[in-house]
Amino acid sequence: MSLSPEDLAFAKELFENLGTITHRKMMGAAALYCDGQIFASLDQQGTIYLRSKGALAETLIAQGCAQFEWTNPKTGKIQTMGYVALPEAALDDPQLACTLAKDALSEGQ
Numbered sequence: 001m002s003l004s005p006e007d008l009a010f011a012k013e014l015f016e017n018l019g020t021i022t023h024r025k026m027m028g029a030a031a032l033y034c035d036g037q038i039f040a041s042l043d044q045q046g047t048i049y050l051r052s053k054g055a056l057a058e059t060l061i062a063q064g065c066a067q068f069e070w071t072n073p074k075t076g077k078i079q080t081m082g083y084v085a086l087p088e089a090a091l092d093d094p095q096l097a098c099t100l101a102k103d104a105l106s107e108g109q
Contacts, residue, residue, distance in 0.1 A: 002028035007046030014048075014090075014097050015040070018105075039104045041083055043068070048091075049083035050104040060084040060100075 008030055012021045019035040032040040032048075040050050049068045052060060061067060061084060068083035090097040 003030055003042055003044055003046060007042060010046070011040070011042055011048050014094050015101055017094060017098050018101055034101065034105060037105055039101050040086075041068070048086040050086055050100055051082060051107070052084045052104055053082045053107055056100070056103045056107055057082070057084050060087065063087055 003025070008023060011032060012023065015021050015032065015034065018039075022033045022036075023030045024033070028044045030042045031038050032042065038051060040048055042048055050056070050060070057067070065085040065087050068081045068085070069078050070081070071077070072079055086097060086100065090100055
């Protein structure tokens with residue numbers, strides 16, 4: 001299974017007010033960049049995960065947003081990465097989505 005063109009188009013439109021949004025496909029999913037800086041990823045099901053650590057990650061997780069997990073094929077252990085799902089409310093609110101993405105971008109600097 002791989003990311004659908006519709007899911008990718010939706011994500012790029014959601015964040016279009018941030019700046020120049022580009023993507024890079026990888027392993028059936030995609031990384032999203034704003035003006036060349038990575039700030040989010042989309043999994044194969046189209047879930048948008050913001051690159052987050054520290055306060056942003058804590059805030060999103062406290063709101064019930066899932067942290068990105070994957071199973072290490074060598075060990076079988078579930079591992080987490082520094083990406084947390086965008087809140088449901090932000091999927092219908094580009095202003096909120098962009099505010100959160102700005103926080104992700106500022107953490108990445």
